[in-house]
Amino acid sequence: MDKNIKITVVGSGYVGMSLSVLLSTKNDVTVLDIDESRVKKINKKISTIADVDIDLYLKEKNLSLLATTKAKKAFSEAKFIVIATPTNYNHKTNYFDTSSVDQLTNDILKVNSNALIIIKSTLPIGHTEQLQKKHGTKSIIFSPEFLREGRALWDNLYPSRIIIGGNCNLSKEFASLLKKCALKSDIETLFIGSKEAESVKLFANTYLSMRVSFFNELDNFCINNNLNTKDVIDGVCLDERIGDYYNNPSFGYGGYCLPKDTKQLVENFGDGPNNLLSSIDISNEARKDFLVKNILQKKPKVVGIYRLVMKNNSDNYRESAVLGLIERIKADTDISILIYEPEIEEKSFKECIVLNDLIEFKNKSEIIVANRRSNDIKDCEEIVFTRDIYQEN
Numbered sequence: 001m002d003k004n005i006k007i008t009v010v011g012s013g014y015v016g017m018s019l020s021v022l023l024s025t026k027n028d029v030t031v032l033d034i035d036e037s038r039v040k041k042i043n044k045k046i047s048t049i050a051d052v053d054i055d056l057y058l059k060e061k062n063l064s065l066l067a068t069t070k071a072k073k074a075f076s077e078a079k080f081i082v083i084a085t086p087t088n089y090n091h092k093t094n095y096f097d098t099s100s101v102d103q104l105t106n107d108i109l110k111v112n113s114n115a116l117i118i119i120k121s122t123l124p125i126g127h128t129e130q131l132q133k134k135h136g137t138k139s140i141i142f143s144p145e146f147l148r149e150g151r152a153l154w155d156n157l158y159p160s161r162i163i164i165g166g167n168c169n170l171s172k173e174f175a176s177l178l179k180k181c182a183l184k185s186d187i188e189t190l191f192i193g194s195k196e197a198e199s200v201k202l203f204a205n206t207y208l209s210m211r212v213s214f215f216n217e218l219d220n221f222c223i224n225n226n227l228n229t230k231d232v233i234d235g236v237c238l239d240e241r242i243g244d245y246y247n248n249p250s251f252g253y254g255g256y257c258l259p260k261d262t263k264q265l266v267e268n269f270g271d272g273p274n275n276l277l278s279s280i281d282i283s284n285e286a287r288k289d290f291l292v293k294n295i296l297q298k299k300p301k302v303v304g305i306y307r308l309v310m311k312n313n314s315d316n317y318r319e320s321a322v323l324g325l326i327e328r329i330k331a332d333t334d335i336s337i338l339i340y341e342p343e344i345e346e347k348s349f350k351e352c353i354v355l356n357d358l359i360e361f362k363n364k365s366e367i368i369v370a371n372r373r374s375n376d377i378k379d380c381e382e383i384v385f386t387r388d389i390y391q392e393n
Contacts, residue, residue, distance in 0.1 A: 004027070004028050004064075005027045005028065005079055005080070005177065006027070006028045006030070006077050006078045006079055006080075007023050007027050007028065007029045007030070007078055007079065007080045007081075007082065007177075008029075008030045008031075008032055008074045008075060008077075008078035008080070008081045008082070009023070009029060009030070009031050009032070009081075009082045009084060010031075010032045010033075010074075010081065010082065010083050010084060010085060010104055011031075011032075011033060011083070011084035011085040011086070011121075012031050012033045012035075012038050012039075012042060012048045012049075012067070013048070013049065013084065013086065014049055014051075014147055014149060014152045014256070015084040015120050015121075015145050015147060015152070016031065016033075016082070016084035016085075016120075017031075017042075017047060017048050017049050017051070017054060017152070018049075018051065018054060018147060018152035018153045018155070018156050019082060019084065019120065019145070019156060020042075020065060021054050021057050021058065021063065021065065021153055022153060022156040022157065022178075022181045022182070023177060023178075023181055024063040024064050024065035025057075025061060025063060025181050026177075026180055026181050027064065027177065027181075028064045029063075029064060029065050029066070030066050030067070030068060030074045030077075030078070031065070031066070031067040031068070032067075032068060032069070032070075032071055032074040032075075033067060033069065034069060036069055038067070039067040039068060039069055040067075041067075042065065042066075042067035043066065043067050045058040045059065046058070049152065050149075050150055051150055051151070051152050051153055052150075053151070053153040053154050053157070054152070054153045057153065071107060071111075072111055075107070075108050075111040075112045075115070076111050076112050078112065078115050079114075079115055079116070079170075080115060080116050080118060080170070080174055080177070081108055081112070081115045081116070081117050081118070082118045082119075082120055083100075083101055083104050083105070083117065083118070083119045083120060083121055084120040084121060085100040085101060085104065085121050086100065086121065086256075087100070087101060087121045087122055087123065088260065089259070089260035089263055089264060094263070094267045095124055095264065095267060096122065096123060096124050096127075096260070096264055098121075098123060098124070098127055100121070101119060101121050101123065101127075101131075102131070105117060105119075105131055105135065105140060106135075109135055109137070113137070113139075114139075115139070116139050116141065116168070116170035116171060116173075116174060117139060117140045117141070118141055118142075118143050118171075118174060119140065119141065119142045119143070120143060120144070120145050122144070122201055122202070122257070122260075122261060122264075123142060123198050124198070124264055124267075124268060125195055125198045125199050125202065125265075125268045126195055126198070127142075127198065128140060128141065128142040128165060128194035128195075128197075128198065129194050129195060132194070138166070138168055139168070139170065140166075141164060141165050141166030141168075141171050141194060141197075142165035142166070142194045142197045142198055143162075143163060143164050143165060143166075143174075143197065144163055144165075144197055144198070144200055144201035144204075146159070146160060146161075146201075146204060148393075149255060149256075149310065149311065150311070150393075156178075156181075156182065157182055157183045157184065158182065158183060158184040159178070159182060159184065159187055160188075161187065161188045161189065161190065162175055162178050162179065162187055162188070162189040162190070163189075163190045163192065163197050163200055164189070164190070164191050164192070164197070165192060165193060165194035165195075165196065165197025165198065166191070166194060167191045171191070172191070175189055175191070201261070202261050202264060202265040202268070203265065205257050205258050205261035205262065206258075206261060206262045206265045206277055206280065208246065208253070208258060209253045209258045209259075209261075209262045209280050209281075209284070210276070210277070210280050211246050211247075212246070212250065212252070212253040212258070212284075213252075213253065213280050213283040213284055213287070215233060215247045215248070215249055216249055216250065216252065216283070216284075216287045216387075217283060217287070218232060218233065218236070218249075219249040219387055220287065220290050223290075223294065229249060229387075229389060230389045230390075233247050233249075233389070247390075248388060248389055248390045248391075248392045248393075249387040249388070249389055250321065250371055250372075250387060250388070251287070251288065251291060251321035251322055251324070251325060251371045251387065252284045252285075252287045252288055252321035252324065253284055253321065254310050254319045254320045254321040254322075254323075254324075255310045255318065255319055255320070256318050256319065259281075259284075259319045260319070262277070262280055262281060263281060265277060266278050266281075284321075285324070287321075288321065288324040288325055288328060289328065291325060291387070292325055292328040292329055294385075295325070295329065295367065295369065295385055296329070296333065296335075298367055298385075300335060300366040300367040301335060301336065301366060302335070302336045302337075302338060302364060302365055302366045302367075303329060303335050303336070303337050303338070303365065303366070303367055303369060304337075304338045304339075304340065304361055304362070304364070304365025304366075304367065304368040304369065305322060305325075305326060305337060305338065305339045305340070305341075305352070305368075305369050306340050306361075306368050306369065306370040306374070306376070306377055306384075307322070307340065307341055307370065307371070307372075307374075308320050308322050308323065308339065308341045308343070308344070308349075309341070309343065310322075310371065310393075311371070311372055311393035317341070317343065320371075321371060322369070322371055323350075325369060326339075326350060326352065327350075330350075330351070330352075336353070337352040337353070338352065338353050338354075338355055338361055338364055338365055339352050339353065339354045339355070340354075340355055340356075340358060340361040341354060342356065358376060362377065362379075362380050365383065366383065367383050367384075367385055368380065368383055368384045368385065369385050369386070370384055370385070370386045370388070371386065371388065372386070372388045372391070372393065373386055373388045373391050
C-alpha cells in the first residue's frame with residue numbers, strides 16, 4: 001500500500017486522538033476539530049487527552065500528522081474519513097444525540113462522495129443503515145472502538161479485535177491499514193453488518209457495566225455480613241469461566257461510555273424482554289446509595305473527595321461515579337465537602353470547595369473518599385474510605 005494514503009479523522013478525543021496517532025505512523029493523517037486550542041496543541045505535538053503512549057509517540061515518532069479547522073480541504077483530499085465525534089446520551093429522548101454524525105456525513109458527501117466514511121462514534125443500533133439509505137450509498141460504515149481511558153493508543157496498537165460493519169473493498173483496505181499500523185500480529189478481524197457491529201459495541205460495554213455491578217454487589221454483601229471481600233472475590237475468580245480480571249470493587253461504573261451505552265442498549269430493546277440488562281443501571285445507582293449510607297454512619301462534618309476522575313492516569317470525570325456520591329451527601333446533610341482535583345482550576349465545583357494544596361486537603365478532611373487508592377493519600381490511610389481492593393483501575 002502507498003504510504004501516503006490520506007486519512008482525515010474528525011474529532012480529537014480519546015478515539016480520534018489515539019486513532020490519528022496510530023494511523024499517522026504509516027499514512028498522512030489530518031485531524032479536523034472545531035476547537036482551535038486542540039488544533040494548536042496537536043500541531044505542537046501535544047496530546048489533547050491524558051495518555052502516556054500518545055505523549056511518547058508525539059515526542060519520539062516520525063508522524064505525518066496535521067490538525068486543522070478547515071473542513072472542506074480536509075474532506076476533499078481524503079480517501080478515508082473517520083468520524084469520532086461525541087454522541088452524548090439525551091436523557092429527554094432516551095437516545096444518543098447523533099446530530100454531529102448526521103451533519104458531518106452530509107457535509108462530507110457534498111465535498112467528497114468517493115471517500116469511505118468510517119463512523120467510530122457510538123450509535124443506536126440501525127443508525128448507520130439509516131444513513132446509507134438516506135444518502136443512497138454503501139460507503140458509510142460503522143467500526144466500533146474498544147478503548148480504555150489513559151490506554152487508548154495502547155489498545156489501538158494491541159487491539160483485542162477489529163470489527164468492520166461493512167464489506168466493500170474500501171472497508172477491507174481500511175481494516176488492513178489498522179492492522180499494518182498495529183504492533184500486534186494475527187488480529188482477529190470480523191466483517192459483519194453495520195447493525196451487528198453497532199450491537200457488538202453496545203453489548204460489549206453493557207457486559208462490562210454488568211460485571212462492575214456484579215462485583216460491587218458482592219462487595220455490598222460482604223460489608224453487610226462482615227466478610228472479607230477479597231477472599232470471596234479471589235475464590236470466585238479462580239473459576240476459569242469467570243476469570244481473574246475486571247473484578248475490583250468501586251463506587252460504580254461511570255465515565256464516557258459505559259453509562260450511556262448501557263442505557264442506549266436497553267432503549268434499543270423496545271418492548272423485548274431485557275430484565276437483566278435493565279437492572280444494571282438500577283444496581284449502579286443502588287451501589288452509590290449504599291456507600292453514602294456507610295460514609296454517613298461515620299458522622300463526619302467534613303468529607304474530602306480525592307479526585308473526581310474515574311481512575312488513575314485519567315483526565316475525565318464526566319459521569320464519574322464519585323459525582324453521584326457528592327450529590328447524595330449534599331442532598332440530605334450539612335456536611336462540608338472538599339474536593340482535591342488537579343484537573344479543576346476553579347475554586348469551587350458543584351458548590352463544593354476545591355483545594356489544590358494536597359496537604360491542606362488532607363489536614364482539613366475528617367474522612368477522605370477515594371474511588372482508587374493512591375500514593376498521594378497513603379500517609380493517611382486510617383481516614384480513607386475506598387472499596388479499592390486490588391489497586392487496579
